Amino acid sequence: MPPQARGRASDSAKCTALDNDLTWAIRMISMALRRVAAEAAETLPGGSRAYLVLMALAEAEDKPPTQLELAGQVGLDRTVMTYLLDDLEGRGLLLRRPNPKDRRARHVILTDEGRSQLLRIRTELAAAESQLLVELSEQQRAQFRDLLAQVALTAARGSHGD
């Protein structure tokens, strides 16, 4: 039995208890998005972390990062990165290319398969997002996005000055 089954049951129990208006709403939406993200990334070894790695690689595709740089970008330990890349390389999503200038370092580059998997996940996430807003009018969606962005900025400000 996958660990998600238990976690999800526990989360739904939380939801019935935590309906403090805003917190409950945010939690429901966040859970829905997280669930979709987990499902979209569950075919990848390493789950959502693999998604982060693929994102980082796609962003800097012109200048492939080394494993250490990659680890720093996504906040992982280098040893963890080694295992993660082992799995991802095993599935043909990326390659480790030794740097001829510094033969200690290995640059990580996306394969076509990796790019297509990343595209698949992004598409699924985008679909889930728009599905969430399906009951809102066009005007309401714009309002919602604006308000959400503003509140998110407030939240980000509060978290930065920790």
Add this chain to the structure above:
Amino acid sequence: MPPQARGRASDSAKCTALDNDLTWAIRMISMALRRVAAEAAETLPGGSRAYLVLMALAEAEDKPPTQLELAGQVGLDRTVMTYLLDDLEGRGLLLRRPNPKDRRARHVILTDEGRSQLLRIRTELAAAESQLLVELSEQQRAQFRDLLAQVALTAARGSHGD
């Protein structure tokens, strides 16, 4: 070193990568609320799970649940519930009262201390919620709550028919 330090760093790394508009905003807000909830509940043994237990107890205070009922409500294993209640009882937040009608079962009841701790946490959470909306006008807040509730219902519907 607390595990939150690493988790938080990784989460902030996620945020820079995942700014897909809506998902990013929801994630920021959810993280801020989670952080506050974790801080508010960190004085309790068991963290946010203890908060769930206290909530469940306060909701059904006229009919104190047994440990097994409580475990079912918050989605915990009964063995885990035993340990959690050990800690909470040790801090005087609740009592285990044997049921004279069925001396196998033990009802769990809130103490005054438990009630006051619960009130404290709820107050902190409410303060954090309103702090999030501090930059919005009164009208915007109402709009935001309405839209958020509607989207949350959509999200909940999607999760129910899993």
Add this chain to the structure above:
DNA sequence: GACAGATAGTCAGGTTTGCAGAACATTTTC
């Protein structure tokens, strides 16, 4: 050019954490 020290990546443990199964005592129910 040779050496010491630093660095990238890998790997083999060990630690922690959290959960759940099994066994047990106590009590109820049939």
Add this chain to the structure above:
DNA sequence: GAAAATGTTCTGCAAACCTGACTATCTGTC
């Protein structure tokens, strides 16, 4: 009296993570 249920404890498992050692390489200094 047999079977089931509640709660407790012991135990082991599994995942995730990190530390430390190791190899291979680079960089600086003499």
